[in-house]
Amino acid sequence: MEVNEEVPKEIYFCAHYKRKCKFVTSCCDGVYRCRFCHDEDQKHKLKREDVTIVECSCCGERQGLTEYCTKCNLKFGKYFCFECKLYDDEDKQQFHCKGCGICRVGGRENYFHCERCDMCLPNHLEGAHKCVEKVSRSNCPVCQEDIHTSRMPSQIPPCNHLIHKNCFDEMLTNGHYACPVCGISMIPMDEIWKIYDKDIEDTPMPEEYFNLYANIKCRDCSRASLAQFHILGIKCNECGSYNTVRDKGGLVRIHENSEVEEGSPPPDDSSRLGDLTPPETPNRDQPVSSRLPINIQRLDVPTVMTPEPSPVTTHRGSGGGISEHAIRRLSFADEPEESEQMSSNDCLSEKEQDDEVMQ
DSSP states (O other): OOOOTTSOGGGGBOSSOBOSEEEEETTTTEEESSHHHHHHHSSSOOOGGGOOEEEETTTOOEEESOSBOTTTOOBOOSEEETTTTEEESSOOOOEEETTTTEEEOSOGGGEEEETTTTEEEEGGGTTSSOOOTTTTSSBOTTTOOBSTTOSSOEEOOTTOOOEEHHHHHHHHHTTOOBOTTTOOBSSOOHHHHHHHHHHHHTSOOOGGGTTEEEEEEETTTOOEEEEEOOTTOOOOTTTOOOOEEEOSSOOEEEOTTSOOOTTOOOOOSHHHHTTEEOOOOOOSSSOHHHHSOTTSOOOOSOSOOOOOOOOOOOOOTTSOSSOGGGGOOOOSSSSTTSOOEEOTTTSOOHHHHHHHHHO
């Protein structure tokens, strides 16, 4: 039987898919174009494995899962996957990945399945990426939505903690450049650290804060060092990053007769201990002056000196925002300039898969 081509195409669309059939949902005895339409309308979720009956959008015939209508012979979609219960009347180069267990987009010939990462990756990353056990079998650390079955593309930062691309872009827009899971910088930060250097140069600390140092640990290089304290941020002596956190211990003053060159590690031998003077806190029974050694200068600074670093300056003068080089995409590749994301054009971004899988 020939299908009536005069049927308005609009009836085949929803906000998520284009297909010429609807799911009959046994959980609530409803009819929906796709699983996501059901989930938006109901308070419960529709599992794709629960879909066993579809309704033809042309003749209204209800039938089991099949590619063509058993009554009017209408083809429900250009792509059909029985395992995923997925119908799609748009060509997205869909393919079913047995390793992932769902459908992907972007063309099977353009992707390989990494058994350890348990996900499909672009061919150029085969043998050139850092494997992380089941990296996609987790939730996005920003929106907490499942990564593996998400329809949204995912960003791959250097630490390999996957983040939805739209969540990643929103973080950068709001000045958050560190991974929400491990704290490592997600983009090249050289241009931003130059802004910090300039701000610190233009913002000298009060005289009582001169030559004060703090024990820090760098999130980017994972090294500890003794670095000069500043209210705007403390720079790692090892890699030059300002992505640092205060380590144990208070601020110390290094006397003039004990020079510490920039970039040197914190003193760890006993011969240097006498040169590091932590600010002392007076007790109620003893005056401060009587507790201080003769050769140590009293620090007239507050006891608590651990202010949070100010946010990165995102706009300096009339010159505009941060250099575009500071926010380029990162990937598993050796060249950090290359951006690596799994877009819906790449590999049925994890949920598109699910969608596509579910439908």
